[in-house]
Amino acid sequence: MDDWGCGVRLEPLANASPGRVLGVTLAALGLAFVLVGAVFVAYGQNPLEVYRLMLSGTLLDAKGWQEILRRSIPLLLIGVGLTLAFRTQFYNIGAEGQLLLGAVLAAGVALFLPLPAPLSLPAMALAGALGGALWCGLAAWLRLRFSVNEILSTLMLNYVAQSLVIFLINGPWRGKDVRGYIYSDRFAEYQQIPVWAGSSVHWPTLLLGVLLALVLQFVLFRTTLGFRMRIVGENPGAARYLGIAQGRVLLLLALITGGMAGLAGVGEIAGIHHRLIEPSQLSSGYGFTAIIVAWLARGHPALVLLTAPLMGLVLAGGDLLKVSLNMPFRIVDIFSGVILFCLIGSELFLRYRVRWGR
């Protein structure tokens, strides 16, 4: 809009075409890789070499693929839920805590509820979904009842969830064979989610994630419930005018979002760790990385099927750097942060067209 004095100006863009959205998003990702490349240089590494290593160690390697998939599973589940939440302007940034609570409830069922073996895993999944749903539902309730901003409440509930996990595995749920690290007892064989031979890709969870992405895409665009969600999210004033029960839609949405994060927690402990462990090892920030996954998907749950593996690749590649180049693990956080930063910055180019020259 305003003249920047150097021949660049912004012209408002009424409607960004899908092609433009894709182009801008790819450009933002590209810029992020360049910026992170600068960080590699600061580490005394050749960025091209680093990226080559990241790609060949993941995409060109069977083990690497498994690693990407393993990382994508929680991102997929959480990302799909967050896509819905963001679309409805419920800014849930507490998926991390919801994941932990899902893990806690699932672990509770596994450790203390004597159930017939075939019922155990389904019960764990249900309990986990419930845990995440309630944790998120609490934030939604606070917003509806007391107008508490959900960004703050979900963020704070993350810390509560972390403390709860630490308290449990350090106290009442502390395992019998604990030395050094703290964790709970190991789950029984039948309480573990099956994996692809020789990997830790717990495929039933993956399948569930793919299914839910497709189902929610359908719900959003082809059902009356989804139509209602879109109205509430895109124009609350119109929702009021039409008499749509906004509170109910919001609560339902929070339960779905939280439930998906809870399921991700179940997948992590029942599919990989087989016990309740420390929060930082249990999740390594999936709840936050999934925010990027959801942002990239721009309101379409099905697109998470693409964006989750993309961030899974970044996470898996980051692991690789840590191991083979001796970089600190935080390099992954830098990656995620820079990507998110570039993406949010790129929104400008979806709303305006840049014109060069006068």
Next chain:
Amino acid sequence: MSALLELKNITKRFPGVVANDKVSLEVYPGEVLALLGENGAGKSTLVSILYGLYRPDEGEIWVEGRPVRIASPMDALRLGIGLVPQHPTLVGRHTVAENLALGIGSPLWPAQRIGPLVERIAQGYGLQIDPRAPVFQLSPGEKQRVEIVRALLRGAKVLILDEPTSVLTPQEAEALFRVMRELRAAGKSLIFISHKLEEVLSIADRCTVLRRGRVVGSLLREEASKPRLAELMVGRSVSFERKRQSAALGEVVLEVDGLRARSSRNLPALQGVSFRLHRGEILGLAGVAGNGQSELVEVLAGLRSIEAGAVRLLGQPLPPSPARLFDLGVAHIPEDRIQMGTVPSMNVAENLALRTFDRPPWARGGLLNPRAFEEEARRQVQAYAIATPSLRTPSRLLSGGNIQKVILARELAGQPQLILAVHPTYGLDIGATEQVHRVLLEKTQQGSAVLLVSEDLEELLSLSDRIGVLYRGALQGPFAVEEVSREAIGLWMTGGVA
């Protein structure tokens, strides 16, 4: 005299439409040029180009005999072109002076230093504003005056006003015209967009008419007349005769007794309002904006709670839910078409189905049927002549008048018992206005009752059977329309006693 501003063959295309098609026009110093045209004819697009918001695909702009590039509003202001937008762009919490100092004041105490300058300009043109008042307290008319002063402060020689009167009361509009005449006398040029032909004829020196992006005619004031302009705009003759023949009144549809309600700021807004509305009747509600009209309609639409008193619809207490009310046959054409009446990011077909998306044929068993959305929408787009590139275009891309048509088509479908119509013809061109009036009359013939809220006295007097006036939350009347004079209504509107 040479032209101050010249447009030569300006063309602007949007996906699916040519908004401006080789438009050429001139503006001379000290004249008011009216820009007329149907909804979607390309008026707003043209002035956006002049103000540097859009860049034309083809064509040239000349200012004072030289070709110029207008790449931004900054450029436009430098060239002496100012725009008074239809919706004010002021910062609500700041004072008038602070708003005016934005962008031009000195870095230190900008608002104080600008004060004298503001007062000189304001007084010079008869613009009454209080520089110390916070903007959120101002009426739409006052905000508009601030916008005018802002443009003048930056040295505007050409002032563009895009539908300035649609948000104003008749009194405020009169005041605006006085200011416009002062400005013209001082040698400024004005470009004025309006759908109200009386206004155009009373203020404009020349009228240029656009149709589908093209200039179809330019008339001097002396040559122009209402029918002539209307015909140029619409391409056919338009009837201005729409006196209703009194229908026999049916049973009571709506009973309001001693209604009290509070405004959003929790102040008493309705202080014991009572009236009856019958089948087949149009009850007009006049009043200066902010005297309780909005609150009354909101109560009747189930959007605001009743503090005291009773409201009965067809003998039953009013259910407090907009959805239930719609099922009972209450249609509501809301005051705010962007924030309430539509979901701007959703497409035209979806917006047309906002009320009915969860019932057949739009949906069965919770599943939407996209084919039905399209079919129903196609019918309504045709019936109301909604100009849209496609049924899948997001409604925010439609021109103002066409957004209004989407709402009308949706709310007036079927056979409502009660129609709450707030400024139903706001922003509509004369052809569409004529059509809406006809539809409202038809609906009453078929048994609907209409509560018509309008600031257009002409509209109220020609459509209503009875007219009531709201002043500070109290209702005068309603009176049979034959028994009241325009003057009496005007007096009641300002709290006088007739």
